[in-house]
Amino acid sequence: MKRILPHPLLAAIILILWLILQQSAGLGHLLLGSLIAVGVSLAASAILPERVRIRRPLKFAQLMAVAGLDIIRSNLAVMMVLFHPRPAPKAGFIEMQLELKSETGLAILAVLLTATPGSAWLEYDRERSTVLIHVFDLVDADEWVRTVKQRYEALLLEIFP
Amino acid sequence: MIDDLPLWLSILVSIMVVLGALLTMAGCFGLVRLKSFYLRIHSPTMGTSMGGGLILLASAIYFTITRERLVLHELVIFLFVTLTTPVTLMLLARATLFRDRVEGNEGVPRRQAKKEPESPGPIV
Numbered sequence: 706m707k708r709i710l711p712h713p714l715l716a717a718i719i720l721i722l723w724l725i726l727q728q729s730a731g732l733g734h735l736l737l738g739s740l741i742a743v744g745v746s747l748a749a750s751a752i753l754p755e756r757v758r759i760r761r762p763l764k765f766a767q768l769m770a771v772a773g774l775d776i777i778r779s780n781l782a783v784m785m786v787l788f789h790p791r792p793a794p795k796a797g798f799i800e801m802q803l804e805l806k807s808e809t810g811l812a813i814l815a816v817l818l819t820a821t822p823g824s825a826w827l828e829y830d831r832e833r834s835t836v837l838i839h840v841f842d843l844v845d846a847d848e849w850v851r852t853v854k855q856r857y858e859a860l861l862l863e864i865f866p
Numbered sequence: 867m868i869d870d871l872p873l874w875l876s877i878l879v880s881i882m883v884v885l886g887a888l889l890t891m892a893g894c895f896g897l898v899r900l901k902s903f904y905l906r907i908h909s910p911t912m913g914t915s916m917g918g919g920l921i922l923l924a925s926a927i928y929f930t931i932t933r934e935r936l937v938l939h940e941l942v943i944f945l946f947v948t949l950t951t952p953v954t955l956m957l958l959a960r961a962t963l964f965r966d967r968v969e970g971n972e973g974v975p976r977r978q979a980k981k982e983p984e985s986p987g988p989i990v
Contacts, residue, residue, distance in 0.1 A: 722945075725938045780889055780916035787896045787909065796905050798975045819952035822893075822911040825904075826952065827959050837975060839959070841908045 709743060711750035714757055716742040757809050761864050768860045772817045775856070779823040783841060797843035798827075801850045803834050805858055810865035814857055870932050879924045886920030893917060903962050907955055914951045919944055 710716055723738035724730050759765050786794050805811055815826040818838060827837040840849060871879070889912050896909025922940035929937040966974040 722942055725942055728935075728937075728939075776915050780912050783896075783908065783912060784889055784892045787892045787899070792896070792899060794905065796902070800975060815956070816949065816952050819955055820911065820915050820948055822908050822915060825907050825911075825955060825959060827956065827963060837963075839904050839907070841905065 710746060712746040712753060712756060714759070715749055715753075716746040719745050755808065759864055760866065764860055764864050768813075768817075768857070768864070771856055771860070772821075776821050779821045783822040786842060794842040795844070797840055797846065799838045799840055799843070799846055799849060800835050801838065801853065803829075803836055803858065805861055805865070806834065807861075807865035810861040814861055817857065818853070871928070875927070875931060879928050882920045882924035882927075886917045886924065888917075889913065889920070890917035904959070907959055911951065911955070914947050918947060 719742040720735075720738045723741060724734060727734045727738070786792050803811075803814075805814065811829060815829070818824050818826045823841045825839045827839055829836045843849065893909040893912035896912075897906055900906045900909060922944050926937055926940040963974065967977060
């Protein structure tokens with residue numbers, strides 16, 4: 706089982722995407738989609754060393770909900786700054802220490818922080834496990850770090866220990 | 867086709883399209899008006915997160931109602947855009963960061979030195 710399907714989660718996602726694109730769940734589409742999904746997950750095992758497992762699906766859903774709300778809030782905040790006649794946000798760099806070590810967890814954190822208009826993940830230093838983040842409108846750096854740690858990192862640590 | 871839509875739903879869809887377009891436009895303005903590169907990388911993200919998301923959601927609702935079947939293509943678009951934006955953004959930002967550090971420009975955090983041996987101190 707492990708040899709044919711090294712990444713079951715990835716294969717499932719590919720199959721679902723295939724069925725959505727085909728707009729049908731007929732037997733033919735299901736078979737062809739499964740074939741593609743297995744092929745892709747085999748090919749991906751060359752670049753994805755460890756098997757990705759989501760241990761706490763509910764926590765994952767909670768993380769997505771929290772991130773979605775934050776993205777909406779941040780969008781509106783950045784829009785307010787941009788519609789100002791002379792936009793002058795107090796931008797700044799933050800270097801924060803992360804306890805998260807899992808590759809997948811870090812990737813998800815990077816995507817979430819970058820998808821939020823107010824913050825951008827710049828570079829991760831594997832040796833010191835710190836990350837450099839650029840923040841669009843930085844009011845209080847310590848407060849900001851605390852928020853990220855509580856809202857995102859704590860959840861990610863539970864999902865990807 | 868718009869006749870098949872109840873009034874409240876067509877209002878909702880219109881609001882979503884207009885708000886999404888407004889957010890994307892604000893992001894484009896930001897790309898032109900903001901002063902530094904690091905500020906400019908933030909504004910297009912509005913188009914790819916909530917701006918594009920609202921337009922895609924409106925499209926999904928509209929076609930699901932008028933075609934009378936579930937239309938979810940938009941979900942795939944949103945997923946791919948969300949997954950690929952950070953890759954380009956990080957590539958551009960890190961290239962600029964590298965260049966700023968090499969040129970020694972102001973306002974960029976230095977790269978922390980790796981465990982360097984203790985300097986012997988000034989020779990007297």
